[in-house]
Amino acid sequence: MTISQPPPFHLTERDHFVLSLTDEQFKPHDWEDLKSIIARNDLGALIRRPSDLRRYIAWTTNIKAKYGSITNFVCQERLGWQHLNNHSLAPNPNLNSISNSNPTPTSSSSTSDSKPIFAYKSPIPFADPDDYKILRNDWPYGVEPGISHLVIWLRTPIDVDEEGYITEESRALIQRFVDTTFVERLAGEGFKDAEKHVLWFKNWTGLQSVRSLEHVHVLLKDVSEKLIFEWTGELRDGERLLN
Numbered sequence: 001m002t003i004s005q006p007p008p009f010h011l012t013e014r015d016h017f018v019l020s021l022t023d024e025q026f027k028p029h030d031w032e033d034l035k036s037i038i039a040r041n042d043l044g045a046l047i048r049r050p051s052d053l054r055r056y057i058a059w060t061t062n063i064k065a066k067y068g069s070i071t072n073f074v075c076q077e078r079l080g081w082q083h084l085n086n087h088s089l090a091p092n093p094n095l096n097s098i099s100n101s102n103p104t105p106t107s108s109s110s111t112s113d114s115k116p117i118f119a120y121k122s123p124i125p126f127a128d129p130d131d132y133k134i135l136r137n138d139w140p141y142g143v144e145p146g147i148s149h150l151v152i153w154l155r156t157p158i159d160v161d162e163e164g165y166i167t168e169e170s171r172a173l174i175q176r177f178v179d180t181t182f183v184e185r186l187a188g189e190g191f192k193d194a195e196k197h198v199l200w201f202k203n204w205t206g207l208q209s210v211r212s213l214e215h216v217h218v219l220l221k222d223v224s225e226k227l228i229f230e231w232t233g234e235l236r237d238g239e240r241l242l243n
Contacts, residue, residue, distance in 0.1 A: 008060040014047060021050045028142045031221050038201045049142040056139050071213050079133055079153055084117045120155040125170070125214075126177040131155045134181075134231045137217070146222050150232060152177075154214040164204045174200060174216055182218060185227065197221045 011019075018026070026049050029037070037045050048056060060070065067073040075081045121128040132154045140149035159170045166174070178200050186194035199219040220228070229235060 005061070007057055008064055009057075011057075012044065014044065015053065018047050018050050018053055023049050023051050026050055026142060028144045029147075030144045031147065034143070034147070034199055034219055038199055043201060043203055046141045048139065052139065052142065059139075074153070074213055078135060078138075081118060081155065084119060118155040123156060125154055125156045125158050125173050127156075134218075136228070136232055136234050136236070143219070148220040148223055148228055150218045150220065150228070152216040152218060154216070156214065158202070158214050158216075160204075166202050166204075174202065178218065181231070182220065185230075186223065189227065197223065 028049070029046070034046075037043065047053070063070060063073045067076065075083065120131045122131060126132060132152055134150055134152050137149040137151050143149065158174070159167045161167055178198060179195070182198045183194045186197055191197055197220060199221075200216060202216045225236065
């Protein structure tokens with residue numbers, strides 16, 4: 001991206017402020033700060049390191065030029081999912097088995113706002129493991145060491161209200177999945193007060209960088225790479241799993 005090119009997404013005043021800083025001047029989010037931001041639903045306060053934000057802007061520009069959208073990139077390269085309403089995407093070898101067993105598309109509103117339609121096995125989010133995938137966040141926020149950032153990607157839509165915020169029923173569904181998948185697993189590893197090591201949030205619609213693909217963010221504190229690998233099947237770049 002050159003100086004004359006517009007950014008690939010809207011930059012807020014906070015973004016412009018971050019871009020005026022060096023990494024040395026930047027104060028990363030600590031766990032208490034993250035808890036406070038999520039509790040008051042001030043998700044726009046979550047920011048990346050200056051160098052990461054600059055790289056993210058350049059990366060987004062290149063990805064949109066190559067794939068047409070971030071959604072297309074995530075579906076093709078990260079998830080291996082194909083839109084049922086976009087046949088230009090790379091085929092998913094597992095999709096036929098899903099499609100041939102009475103696939104259920106997303107809600108009708110998905111078509112009206114250009115969201116992709118996916119085949120899913122259950123209309124209830126998180127009910128079927130084939131309908132979601134947990135991955136590392138490729139572009140995590142600027143957090144202190146020891147904090148990991150994962151994303152749960154879903155085929156199944158999560159209900160939101162007219163303003164784009166999750167409903168109470170959706171919140172309960174997400175909390176139940178987070179407790180079962182992450183909190184109980186940490187407790188089984190001997191974590192005391194395991195729930196205090198897990199945070200989650202779902203950006204309201206206006207804040208989502210991948211608006212047309214359902215996803216929930218999960219933050220983990222002091223969790224080993226072995227467990228991260230267990231959930232995601234992914235290692236950090238340049239690392240190998242130690243037993």
